[in-house]
Amino acid sequence: METITLTLVLLVCVIASSIVKRAARIPLPLAIVQIAIGALIAQIFRFRVSLAPDVFLLLFVSPLLFLDGWRISKEGLFRDKWTIGAFALGLVLFTVLGAGFFIHWLIPLMPLPVAFALAATLSPTDAVAVSAIAERVPIPPRLMNVLAGEALLNDASGLVCLRFAIAAAVTGSFSVAEASGTFLWLVAGGVAAGAAVTLLANAAKDWTARLFGEETGTQILISLLLPFGAYVVADRLAASGILAAVTAGIVMSYEELAGKALASTRIRRAAVWDALQFAGNGVIFVLLGQQLFSVIDRGGQVISQTGRQQEVWLLLYVAAISGALLLIRFLWTWAALRVIVFRTGPGTQTINTSGWRLITATSLAGVRGAVSLSGVMTLPLLIENGSPFPARDLAILLAAGVIVVTLIAANVGLPYVLSGIKVPPGTLERRQEDDARGAAAQAAIVAVERALHETRQASEDADLFSQAGARLIAHYREQIALRGDGGQDARRGLQIDEIERRLRLLALGAERDELYRVAQSGKLTDELVRDLVREVDLQESRFSGRGSRS
Template sequence: MTLLYFCLVLAAAVLASAVFDQLVRGVSMPLIQIAIGAVLALCGVTVAGFEVDSELFLVLFIAPLLYQEARSVDKVALWSNRIMILSLAIGLVIVTILVVGFLLNAIQPSIPLAAAFALGAALGPTDAVAVAALGQSAGLNKRQEILLSGESLINDASGVVSFQFAVAALTTGAFSLVDASASFAVSFFGGILLGLALAAVLSFAVARVRDLGLEDTTFHVLVDVITPFFIFLVAEAVHVSGILAVVAAGLIMSFFNHRIGPDVARMEIVSSSVWQVVTFVLNGIVFVLLGMQLPFAMSDSWADRSIGNLELVGLVLAISAASIIMRTIWFQGINFVGRKQRAREEQKNSGGTPEQVRAVLKSVKFVTGESLREAFALALAGPKGAISLSIMFTLPYMVGGEYFHERDLLIFLACGVIVLTLLLANFALPLLLPKREEEGFETDTQAVIDVLRAVIEDLSARQTKENRRATQVVMKQYSDRIARIKSGLDDEPDEDDAEMRRLVLKWERDFVQHAIDAEEVSPMTGYRMLNRLAETEALMNHNRDIKWLLGVARRRISMEVHSIKRFLVDKVPMMSASDEEREMRELQAKSLESVMSKLRELLNDPAYRTEDVSALMVEVQRDLRRCKRIGRDIGTVARVEDRATEVRRLGYALELEHIQRMYESRRISRAMAKYMRENVALMQLDLEDKV
């Protein structure tokens, strides 16, 4: 039970961090989670004595995180910048290992050189979540974002493989460069090849299951979630790199999925949502554990008389400075090479002679004020995080049959470097690369247009021969919405139009309530209808506060009470789902007919504009025709969903996804995101009412 309570505390801490992240701007999520973990530790919830098998920790945290990173990365951009990314992900990691290892061993000789190299290997990878969060506060351009995201993906694998070799040298006490190079090549390339092969096998198996018609959403999501664990365990069983196998599988997996369509797209949306939760929880748990580990590791190191507190702080600062300096020099070299390449191309394109080209290349300086500022900023934009801490937790407790006393010290140093680099990235980087003023919140109109355009692009990519006509109909509807917004016709309705729509909802409520009182409809159906109308009005008014929530709860309780009372007192038989749905459609059709008659009367009312009443009559008439058509064949509709309706449903889901992305990237305000979500919810509710 103690382990269960501990897991629940971690889950609650991650959940709390999601709330604080929405309230506290200017502080990245990892820092919030670390702070929550530290508070828990100070309150007595510590990780003292918490031990986990090294292999279990790798497969539980690192494998799924890297797999999802690899799946979602921009493959085209990754390939276009492959040379620079590989230099960062492999070359810079190796240099960091050597510099940190020799520096730490020279300052603190009690730490074995192999253990110091292990710390350098753990600090080689950059944290992908923290790097992604930097784009929200700093003015990174597209090229810089590609370099940082590609580096954070691949250097995880190189750091883990290097760490494993350093730990092997630590535990065995022997190291051979030839043997290590051969083992590294087998592990490196063997992991990649095995990952590609397993990805192909799994994709083939899933395709055969689809061909048999045995696949459903649950199957699809479970296969996605299980894949990284399966690939990692198989790779480790055959003694190749499980991390590289997972990364290779994630990179290639999307190329095997050629099927598109509403059903497959819906499963992809569900899978994406599941993975968002899984990766957020796993990253959150690791950072909360970091915060909980800090006081514990700090107290042990502080109590250790063999090393002073100032020396501990000095070690953290020295290792952090060495890592940042090496990254700065490396990015300065990349910048220098890039400037020379651009100068060569400009001279060649302008018809310069070879001598002129050489002269121009010689004039390119290695360091300029602007290049140094950018290099230093990009060096700070590589904070350490979840992967580094996860790797350090796998350090062995026993070395050579004796307790490894330096383990706590190395974890403390890693924690200190992680916190320091996160703080620098969060607070210093925006000063070096500030966001331009025009990169703030977008205008409301432009934000809506961007979301609708993104949905059109997504729907276009999901077209198949079977759903092309339905998809094009929905895409045209989105194009019409964009056109109306640009012409100013799709802004928030004016007060007269809104008041008229509220009046229509009141007429429908009165009609349904009268039908319930006159026992013309079953109470369950009637109160379901009233509840939908109330939700529609609340969404239209954008009034979803605590009173709205209490009102919804009260109406639902009232509906259930009246239905049970009618069943017990009047012995009204329970209806089947299809009969209840048919009665709902018939009630809706009758209420719309009543509304149509009242709208005709409004045509002669000078208080209302004729064009507004006519436009509303067209909408009501369209909905009435749809209800009557569906009502004649509700059984068929229940079994086979209309393709256009399915595509609309998919479009609304994509809208919500793009709205969330815009909010997370701080392109829209929280109020605007809430307003846009409620508009989509209103359209979803309207769609479900008509199906």
């Protein structure tokens, strides 16, 4: 019963944080609100939650990384693979070494392996936080693709480095040859496990769906179990469960392109995963908040042993480490963007800003978040001889402080750095979209004409089918005409399309209001009104999902 109560309290805190953020007059990052609410609840009600490190990674990190891999743009991932690789792999190693030595120099009481472990937890970035800022500030799409790809891959590389650092801290020894072999197995085994679990699960799902029909609830449940299954299989093979979850998400995106799932399954599955992502990210930061004061006390005791004033030195340490991470990222970005050039094809979106603004924006966008917090909380309680893990509470406290500082720095600095940037229209993407819509409409016309031809030979209602088919074909031909060869007529067609979209949203809202009014008068059953309103909602989601493109 206690577990259920704690779960409910955490979810209520996540809901409350969302309400507070929307009600706040200033644009606070949601993560900071969640940390504050967690700390407040812990102080008032003495609310504490403890999770084993491996359980924390399994329950919270693996599904979030699976979803990131599932939804990331594969075209952008492969187009900028060298840039993303330089940040996701090279920058992680540079950060672990540079920040690790700096932290050990700054805080001598923290052993070097522990300093490396702390640097490894701080090397992954959080694209979710940057995406939230991007809702207010126009971050160029290509830069966002690079940041998202970096955040997806550096989670795995950072946590693998963390594993080596923890092993060195626990055992007191480190072998480069052994670590290299282990690293190769962690990567290869994790990727293989994630791909195998996803392919086998989808093959079994498709086979049963062909034989017995598709059931939406089963499909959604399978997708929910995939990251946990991939993680557990990889962990049993002594491989990287994190890489397995990421790989499972990427493979799942390719499986989805086969188009075998029903439309209702895709709609409901997306809604379930959106809710899971919101809850998972929120719970992680609430947990940070509820442990914040106890961690501050224990971390301060470590510093007070040196005879220093704990509050002042804690702030100095957090500020110094945050500044070092920003400088490391700035230097790496400056070097990487001179070696690796954004190769831009004709008509693609480019980053229309000067060099220093691009480098500064990329540096500030290195926000630490849920994965950093998850990683630092996996530090073990004891080392091999049974003694307490050295400076564990101080490491957690410093990581929490850096997360807060980077969130605030990005929230304040990015709007200033990127202010005045005009994101150029994606002419290539628009042309690709128009071509795809035109091809889809042409395929629909062919299918309707074929059906009409068959109906004329076998149906008594051939005239009715002809009239309905003519109306539908006229609609698709109009859509093709709106996305013609360009020029003034095409632009005018797009403007008409946008106006029609707005009018449809207005009309659909009126439809829904009237359905509810009729239901409240007792002229519709509850079941019928739910079905009718769902039809309206699905149509509205189609049109509200597309903004103005004129």
